[in-house]
Amino acid sequence: MSMVMKLKGIGLFTPWFHFTNSEARKNLINNVLKNVGIPFFAFMIFLGVWQVSAKSVVTSLGQVPGPSEVFQQAKGLWGEYQADKEKEQLFYERQESRNAKKLEKNPDAKVKWREYRGRPTYFDQIFTSLKTVFTGFFIAVLIAVPLGVLTGLSQTLYIATNPIIQIFKPVSPLAWLPIVTMVVSAVYVSDNPMFDKSFVTSAVTVTLCCMWPTLMNTSVGVSSINQDLLNVAKVLRLNWFTKVRKVILPSAIPMIFTGMRLSLGVGWMVLIAAEMLAQNPGLGKFVWDEFQNGSSNSLGRIMVAVLTIGIIGFLLDWIMLSLQRYFSWDKTAANR
Amino acid sequence: MSQSHLIVDHVTMEFPTANGPFMALDNVHLKIEKGEFVSLIGHSGCGKSTVLNIIAGLYQATKGGIVLDGTEVNEPGPERAVVFQNHSLLPWLTAYENVELAVNQVFSKTKSKREMKEWIEHNLELVHMSHALHKKPDEISGGMKQRVGIARALAMEPSVLLMDEPFGALDALTRSHLQDSLMEIQRDLKSTVVMITHDVDEAVLLSDRIVMMSNGPAASIGEILKIDLERPRHRLELADDKKYNGYRSEVLRFLHERHAKPDVPVKVA
Numbered sequence: 367m368s369m370v371m372k373l374k375g376i377g378l379f380t381p382w383f384h385f386t387n388s389e390a391r392k393n394l395i396n397n398v399l400k401n402v403g404i405p406f407f408a409f410m411i412f413l414g415v416w417q418v419s420a421k422s423v424v425t426s427l428g429q430v431p432g433p434s435e436v437f438q439q440a441k442g443l444w445g446e447y448q449a450d451k452e453k454e455q456l457f458y459e460r461q462e463s464r465n466a467k468k469l470e471k472n473p474d475a476k477v478k479w480r481e482y483r484g485r486p487t488y489f490d491q492i493f494t495s496l497k498t499v500f501t502g503f504f505i506a507v508l509i510a511v512p513l514g515v516l517t518g519l520s521q522t523l524y525i526a527t528n529p530i531i532q533i534f535k536p537v538s539p540l541a542w543l544p545i546v547t548m549v550v551s552a553v554y555v556s557d558n559p560m561f562d563k564s565f566v567t568s569a570v571t572v573t574l575c576c577m578w579p580t581l582m583n584t585s586v587g588v589s590s591i592n593q594d595l596l597n598v599a600k601v602l603r604l605n606w607f608t609k610v611r612k613v614i615l616p617s618a619i620p621m622i623f624t625g626m627r628l629s630l631g632v633g634w635m636v637l638i639a640a641e642m643l644a645q646n647p648g649l650g651k652f653v654w655d656e657f658q659n660g661s662s663n664s665l666g667r668i669m670v671a672v673l674t675i676g677i678i679g680f681l682l683d684w685i686m687l688s689l690q691r692y693f694s695w696d697k698t699a700a701n702r
Numbered sequence: 703m704s705q706s707h708l709i710v711d712h713v714t715m716e717f718p719t720a721n722g723p724f725m726a727l728d729n730v731h732l733k734i735e736k737g738e739f740v741s742l743i744g745h746s747g748c749g750k751s752t753v754l755n756i757i758a759g760l761y762q763a764t765k766g767g768i769v770l771d772g773t774e775v776n777e778p779g780p781e782r783a784v785v786f787q788n789h790s791l792l793p794w795l796t797a798y799e800n801v802e803l804a805v806n807q808v809f810s811k812t813k814s815k816r817e818m819k820e821w822i823e824h825n826l827e828l829v830h831m832s833h834a835l836h837k838k839p840d841e842i843s844g845g846m847k848q849r850v851g852i853a854r855a856l857a858m859e860p861s862v863l864l865m866d867e868p869f870g871a872l873d874a875l876t877r878s879h880l881q882d883s884l885m886e887i888q889r890d891l892k893s894t895v896v897m898i899t900h901d902v903d904e905a906v907l908l909s910d911r912i913v914m915m916s917n918g919p920a921a922s923i924g925e926i927l928k929i930d931l932e933r934p935r936h937r938l939e940l941a942d943d944k945k946y947n948g949y950r951s952e953v954l955r956f957l958h959e960r961h962a963k964p965d966v967p968v969k970v971a
Contacts, residue, residue, distance in 0.1 A: 594790035597760055600778040602807045602858075612803060616794045695794035695838070 431666040436673070439666035443488040454482045486647050492674065495648030498565060499637045499682075502572025503630050510577040510629070511622060514584025515610065518618070524585065535578040539571050539636040543643050546570050568637060568646040576633035580625035587621025588614055616695065623690040630686055634679045649675055705772055706733035707894055708757070708862055712766035715752055726752050728920035729766075732913060734862075737892040741905040743953065744915030744924075750898045753915075754866050757896060758784050770861065780808045783860035787867045789847040791839045797850045798835040801825060804854045825857040826850070828887055845876035849883070856887065865897040869904065877901075878937065881908060889934060902957070906949045907935060914956045925956055 417432040424430075431439070465477040486494070517524045550567045591614055599609045641650025653671050656664040710732040716723040726749045734740050742750045755761040757768055759778035768775050770782070783804075791800045801822045809818055826832055829849040839847050848868060855863055868884075869877040881904060888895060888908075899905050905912045909929050916924035929949055931940070940946040 592790075594786050594788060595792060597758075597778070597784070597786070598790050598792070600760060601758065601780060601782070601784050602804055603779055604807060608807075613792065616792070619794070 425665065427660055427665050428662045431669050435666045436669040439663060440670045440673075442663070443667065443670060447487040447489050450484050450487045453484060457482045488652065488670075491648050491652045492678070494565075494646065495637060495641065495650070496678070498568045498641070498646060498648055499572055499630070499633050501565075502569040502637070503576060503626075503633045505569065505573040506577035506629055506633070507580055507626060509573070510580035510625070511584050514581045514622070514625075515588050515615065515618070517581075518585040518588025519610075519614070524589070531578065531581065534574075535582075537575070539575045539639045540643065542571050542574050543567070543640060546574070547644065562646070564644045564646040567644040568640040568648070568650075571640040571644070572633045572637050575636040576629040579628035579632060580622065583621045583625025583628070584618060587618030587625075590621075591617045620690075620694045620696040623686070623694050627683060627686040627690065630682050631679065634675075634682055638675060707736040707738075707771060708734040708896075709769040710734075710753065710757065710766075711769055713753070713756055713763040713768075714765035715749070715756065715761065716764045725920045726918055727756075727763075728922045730922055731766075732923065734894060734896065736894055739888060739895045739897070739908055739910045741909040741912045742896065742898045742915060743900065743902070743905050743912055743957070744921070745917055745957065746900065748915045748918050749921040750915055751866055754784075754864050754896065754898055757862070758782050758864050760784075780804065780858040781861045783855035783858040783863055785848075785851050785855045785863070785865040785868045787870055789839070789844075789851040791847055791850055791854070793839050796836045796838050797826060797831055797842070797846075797853075798822060800839075800850055801854045801857050805857050808858050822857060825853040828856060828890075829853045829883060843876075845872050845880060848872060848880060852880075852884070852887075856891070856893075861894060863893050863895045865895065867898050867900065870900070877904070882937075884908065885933075885935065902950055902953045903937075905953060906931075906946060907937060907940065912949075912953060914953065927952060927956075 413433045417434070420430040420432040429435075461480065465479070468475045468477050513527075517527050547567050550563055550570065554563060554566055595613055595617060599613045604612065637648070638650040638653065640646070641648040642654040645651055645654075649671055653668050656667045656671070710730055713727055713730045714725070715727040716725050718724075730749075730753060732740075742753060744750050752761060756763050759768070759775055759782065762776060775782070791797075792803070795803065802818075805813075805818050805822050809821065813821060823832070823835070826835060829852050831846060831849050831853060834842055834846060839850070842850075848871075852868070855865075869880050872880065884895075885908060887893070897908065906929060912927040912929060913923055914925045914927065915921050927949060931943075931946060931949075
């Protein structure tokens, strides 16, 4: 109810500015109201609806958490993180003084330095997820861009690969995961592995699911190059490699970036599912563990994860958009 | 035996279509001397661009061929530089870099880095673009883009400069500026130019000969008009010139009366 009053309030106040301030200032205020005010109020309404409707659903784990409960859980997770940091610091202090004492008694004594191994905190899990998604994404780009260039250049290759791409594109990460898990277990054998198997499995699954938009956009970007530019390349007698490097690739850059942006979005979405099943210690595993844990806090903590996933996804998209604006010559393409 | 610089030797061009081959050009034969400025004029779709593309090597003639300085050519090359109608600059490169791409390709073995830099700047100077060397195509006007396109073509030091309606997309004032620039450049460099146009004034003002093409399909050369006007030519002085206006009306008459009926006798002015 108060929301409605506030919304009406804008209408009441704007004419007042109109009479007392310059036109420019009025425009500025209108812009701020439009671009900040409207989203803000919409968000408030969203929180209100959430709070009210959450109360009406009771699960076996208690009520579905509303915004205030979720905020409490977020604070709780932050507290746990702080506590863990403190524990870590204390651990190292103890270790240091212990070793110092040992060395004082006997300068030749062998001292042991151990790393602190606590349970991964929420922020460790976010970091793991980011590391995994970027690894998967980079592998995908490394495969998709060259392949896209080749299929864009050769009609034959395009016709040859298109059915395969169309078949694998819609496959869910959940379907890939068992296969990837088995393959990684069989192939990735090492006594002293650099990466956890769960990490490799998740990253490869991300790659398999997110390479398609980059592949297809690169291919379309390359094949839809302006014929006149190709004629320029012909008149100049550019060799194949120079033609690709100086004419075709730059021309396809806007489309490649659009594809990469879509890919990273898909990769992030897929990662959570992959981590849940692969038990890669990231946000997906956090959600799964909380679900299995089933305490009264679980739903609230999962909701924190949901919001975190959303916000990070939004930030990743924003980063890609900024990169596109910076690197791409076609500034209009970045607004699409 | 003296041989022409560029010979379009009995060229016939057929394009395959779903309903069998479509004959675009029928037996086009044309000899062009060194330093000559030749315009191709005709209605749209009469195959002017096809002729130019065949000379450039972008199309292969079905019959006949192109002979440049006594050698048959059948693939594109920088010695037949093309100025495209829509400038065709690489949009991610600056004016300087666009010309640089061409110069690197043509002169990297014969010129030093410094010479190439001077050559690039010299050619952009020729088209009066020195003030915008480091602007990208998006940041300059249509006329300026076309100037850079011309500079890029000139920088290849071509033995024939091919221009495909180079000023077609420009406003009248910009077009006349560029025509004047082109006349200056041609006077200084003595380049051989083959230009496509649909602008009668442009053709008469710039050319030594105007090749008027009959309408397609199976287009061929309808008539060739020699323009015997002294150079340098000035558009204002020529506006009231009897000879100039005679040539003008002859081209107009061809375009509007005789293009489809080449048998009607020519009235000699």
